[in-house]
Amino acid sequence: MRINGKKIIRYILGVCCLAFLIGSGFFLASRSGHLKNESTVSKSISRQTRKAHSQKISLVGLGDSLTFGQQDPTNRGGYVYLIKQKLQKNYDVKVTTHNYGKTGDRTDQIQARLENDPAMQKQVSEADVITMTFGGNDLMQVLQNNFQLLFNNKLSSIMPQREKQYQQKVESLMQTxxxxxxxxxxxVISVYNPFYVYFPTVTALQKYTDQWVELTKKMVTAQPRVYFVNVNQRLSQGQYLGKNQTELKKQSKMNLENLSSQEIEQTLNDHHEKNVYLSSNDHFHPDLKGYRYMTDQLYKVMMAHRTTWLNSETTKR
Structure with a gap:
């Protein structure tokens, strides 16, 4: 039988080429799958690495009832808890909070607690961020002790001295x-006037609240790395902020000094004069809506100064 050499060579070459193509295809498919697996593993490792290297932040809250979270319906600590959740939601961080708010504390009492509590001192010394609320109980003390002067429009005779005393207390607290x-x-988060919506015609209340806020702002912002968070207008005026308040004042049952305690309570419970940012239980402290507003304002100021506490390599989620 005659053998055609050229045909055999072409046949062998054809088989080799086919085998090469099939083999190459299998290799590429396998390689592709291998690369996909490598990519999946790489991403998984990357996520684990990010989680392991998330920036750790210790946030310490110092202050009065607003830091404590009085009237927070969730009983989780008001804005201190909420700012932790907001930071962890938006950034690759692990936030630990320590809440040293105490209801009723004046500025000097907050300082005294810090000076006499070693555990509190330790957490403050190790903090990456400190938030503070103070001044509200100082102002309430002045108003309560001089109630008659307030409604006779003579409080201005004593306010300069009271403001000077408050200034000294704030300076001492900040130094500590x-x-x-x-x-x-x-x-530092501001105070506000919890009575405005209920008694809008008592303009002296808002006047001295505004002065207290401005004094606090002036003192704390004069110091390095201290920032002011102003919640006064919204928490004072509630849903009426930016609106015509003539009707609100017409609806008011003032004169406050002529009202009995029962009539005052009825006014506070009047749905038409309710401040939706404050608790209906005491008409004084924020409700959840109010604490969320405080948190949002705090977050904005923290973001404006994030280079002071957030690592540059920390990523957003």
Missing amino acids: VRHYNPAVPIF
Whole structure:
């Protein structure tokens, strides 16, 4: 039998080419799958690495009932809890909070607690961020002790001296905090007038609240790495902020000094004069809506100064 050499060679070459193509296809498919697996594993490792290297932030809240979270219906600690959740939701961070708010504390009482509580001192010294609320009980003390002067429009005769005393207390408190932690950013949240919506014609209440807020702002922002969070207008005026308040004042049952305690309570419970940012239980402290507003304002100021507490390599979620 005659053998055609050229045909055999072409046949062998054809088989080899086919085998090569099939083999190449299998290799590429396998390689592709292998690369996909590598990619999946790589992403998984990356996520685990990010989680393991998330920035850890210790946030310490110092202050009065607003830091404590009085009237927070969730009983989780008001804005201190909420700011933790907001930061962890938006950034690759692990936030630990320590809440040292105490209902009823004046500025000097907050300082005394810090000076006499070693555990509190330790947490403040190790904090990456400090938030503070103070001044509200100081102002309430002045108003309560001089109620008659307030409604006779003579409170101006004593306010300069009371403001000077308050200023000294704030300076002393801030010095004490800085003694334990000289460098970290401090965010101070303002007071507000909880009675405005209920008694809008008592303009002296808002006048002296505004002065107290401005005095606090002036004192704290004069210090390095201390930032002011102003919640006064919204929490004072509630849903009436930016609206015509003539009708609100017409509806008011003032004159307050002529009302009995029962009539005052009825006014506070009047749905038409209710401040939706404050608790209906005591008409004084924020409700959940109010604490969320405080948290949003705090977050904005923290973001404006994030280089003081957030690592540059920390990523957004």
